[in-house]
Amino acid sequence: MELKEKILTYLYYLKEQSIAGLSKSLSKSTPIVTKAINELLEQRIIVDKGLAASTGGRRAALYSLNENLDNLIVSISIDQFYTSIHLSNLQQEILGEEIDIKLDLTDPTAGVAILTHLRIFIENNHIDTKKVIGVGISMPGFVNSTTGINNSYTEDNPLYNLKKIVETEFNIPTVIDNDSRCVAWAEKEFGSGINSTHSLVINLNWGVGLGIIINGEIFTGATGFAGEFSHIPLSNTNSLCSCGKRGCLEVEASLKSAIDQTEISIQQGEYSIYSTLIKTMSNKSNALIEAAKIGDQLVIYQIGKIGFMIGKGISTLLHILNPNKIIISGRGAEIGNILAPQIQNAMNEFSIPRIARMTEIEISNLHKTAQQKGTTALVVEHYINHILTN
Incomplete structure (x- = not known):
C-alpha cells in the first residue's frame, strides 16, 4: 500500500488518530506523515476533528475520514x-x-x-x-x-x-x-484480537473454521488453505464429513452436529424446548442458541460435547503455534459461557500443562457480526x- 492508502485504512479502523499515532503505527517519520495528511485535508478526504484530551503535554490534533464522503x-x-x-x-x-x-x-x-x-x-x-x-x-x-x-x-x-x-x-x-x-480479521481489528499478536480464532458456525493470526497478520499458508481446522481427523465416530472423508472434527464439533444430535434425542423421546422454538424460528442455529440461553439441559449437554471436541482440536494446535489467546467467534460465540469450560477441560487433558496455562480463552463480543x-x-x-x- 502507498502511504496515503495506509493512512486511510488506519483511520477506517481507528476512527480518529493523531499524526504522532499514525507515524508510530506506520513506522514513518512525522514530516512524511504530516505532508500526506495535509494533502488529504486539501482533497477533503479527511477532516480535522480538533484536539485530543490532555495527557499533561501539548494536545495533539486528531484526524478522521470525512463523514461526508459518499463512498x-x-x-x-x-x-x-x-x-x-x-x-x-x-x-x-x-x-x-x-x-x-x-x-x-x-x-x-x-x-x-x-x-x-x-x-x-x-x-x-x-x-x-x-x-x-x-x-x-x-x-x-x-x-x-x-x-x-x-x-x-x-x-x-x-x-x-x-x-x-x-x-x-x-x-x-x-x-x-x-x-x-x-472472522479472524474482524477480531484482529475490532474485537478480542486487537492487543494479541498470536491468536487462534475459532469460527463456530454450521461448521468449525479457524483463522490464524501470527505476528499480527493472518496466516494463509503456501497455497492459501491454512486453517482447515474442521478436517483434522479427531472424531470418535466414523461419520462421513461433508469433505468426503471420515473422522473429521467437524462431525462432532459444530453447531450442525449439536443440532443433529439434539433432534435425534428428541425423536427418541427426550424433552427439549428446542422442538418448540424451531416452530417459530426458521434458522435452526438461532433456535439451538435460544434453547441454551433458556437453560435447556439436552441442548446444553450437546453444546458441551462440541466444546470438548473443539478443545481437543485446539490442543493439537497449541503445541505447534503456541498462541497468546484462543478466541471463540462466529454464531457460536453467543453460547461461549457453555463452551469455554469444556474447551478448557479438553485443553487441560490433552495439552502440556505449561502451554495450556499460558493460553487464554476469550469469547468474542462480535458474535455473528464478525x-x-x-x-x-x-x-x-x-x-x-x-x-x-x-
Missing part, C-alpha cells in the same frame, strides 16, 4: 445455509441489510440465487454502483484469495469463481476470501485507494 461498500457474507448482504459507509455504519437469506450451498442453483439477491438488494437500496468502492465476499471452502477461486466447487458451478461473475455482471471491483479468515465486519474490512484493505482516484 459505499457492499459485503456478502455466506455460510453453508444462510447468506447476508450489507451496505455500509466508511464510518462503519450499516445503511442497508438483508440477513439470513436461506441458501443451501450444496444446491447447484445457490450461486445464481446469490446474484439474484444481490441485484434486488442494489435496486431496493437505490445504490449508485459508481459510489461502491468494492464488493467483498466471504464464504466457506478452499478459497484462494489471490486467484478468487473457491476450489471446493467444480468449474461449472458459479460458486467456483463467484468473484469474477460479480465483477463482470455489476462492474464493481470484487474481492473474496474464506469466511473464517474474515463475518460482516471482516468482509467489509476486506474491501477496505484492497480498494481504499479508490477514494483517492475518485
Whole structure:
C-alpha cells in the first residue's frame, strides 16, 4: 500500500488518530506523515476533528475520514445455509441489510440465487454502483484469495469463481476470501484480537473454521488453505464429513452436529424446548442458541460435547503455534459461557500443562457480526485507494 492508502485504512479502523499515532503505527517519520495528511485535508478526504484530551503535554490534533464522503461498500457474507448482504459507509455504519437469506450451498442453483439477491438488494437500496468502492465476499471452502477461486466447487458451478461473475455482471471491483479468515480479521481489528499478536480464532458456525493470526497478520499458508481446522481427523465416530472423508472434527464439533444430535434425542423421546422454538424460528442455529440461553439441559449437554471436541482440536494446535489467546467467534460465540469450560477441560487433558496455562480463552463480543465486519474490512484493505482516484 502507498502511504496515503495506509493512512486511510488506519483511520477506517481507528476512527480518529493523531499524526504522532499514525507515524508510530506506520513506522514513518512525522514530516512524511504530516505532508500526506495535509494533502488529504486539501482533497477533503479527511477532516480535522480538533484536539485530543490532555495527557499533561501539548494536545495533539486528531484526524478522521470525512463523514461526508459518499463512498459505499457492499459485503456478502455466506455460510453453508444462510447468506447476508450489507451496505455500509466508511464510518462503519450499516445503511442497508438483508440477513439470513436461506441458501443451501450444496444446491447447484445457490450461486445464481446469490446474484439474484444481490441485484434486488442494489435496486431496493437505490445504490449508485459508481459510489461502491468494492464488493467483498466471504464464504466457506478452499478459497484462494489471490486467484478468487473457491476450489471446493467444480468449474461449472458459479460458486467456483463467484468473484469474477460479480465483477463482470455489476462492474464493481470484487474481492473474496474464506469466511473464517474474515472472522479472524474482524477480531484482529475490532474485537478480542486487537492487543494479541498470536491468536487462534475459532469460527463456530454450521461448521468449525479457524483463522490464524501470527505476528499480527493472518496466516494463509503456501497455497492459501491454512486453517482447515474442521478436517483434522479427531472424531470418535466414523461419520462421513461433508469433505468426503471420515473422522473429521467437524462431525462432532459444530453447531450442525449439536443440532443433529439434539433432534435425534428428541425423536427418541427426550424433552427439549428446542422442538418448540424451531416452530417459530426458521434458522435452526438461532433456535439451538435460544434453547441454551433458556437453560435447556439436552441442548446444553450437546453444546458441551462440541466444546470438548473443539478443545481437543485446539490442543493439537497449541503445541505447534503456541498462541497468546484462543478466541471463540462466529454464531457460536453467543453460547461461549457453555463452551469455554469444556474447551478448557479438553485443553487441560490433552495439552502440556505449561502451554495450556499460558493460553487464554476469550469469547468474542462480535458474535455473528464478525463475518460482516471482516468482509467489509476486506474491501477496505484492497480498494481504499479508490477514494483517492475518485
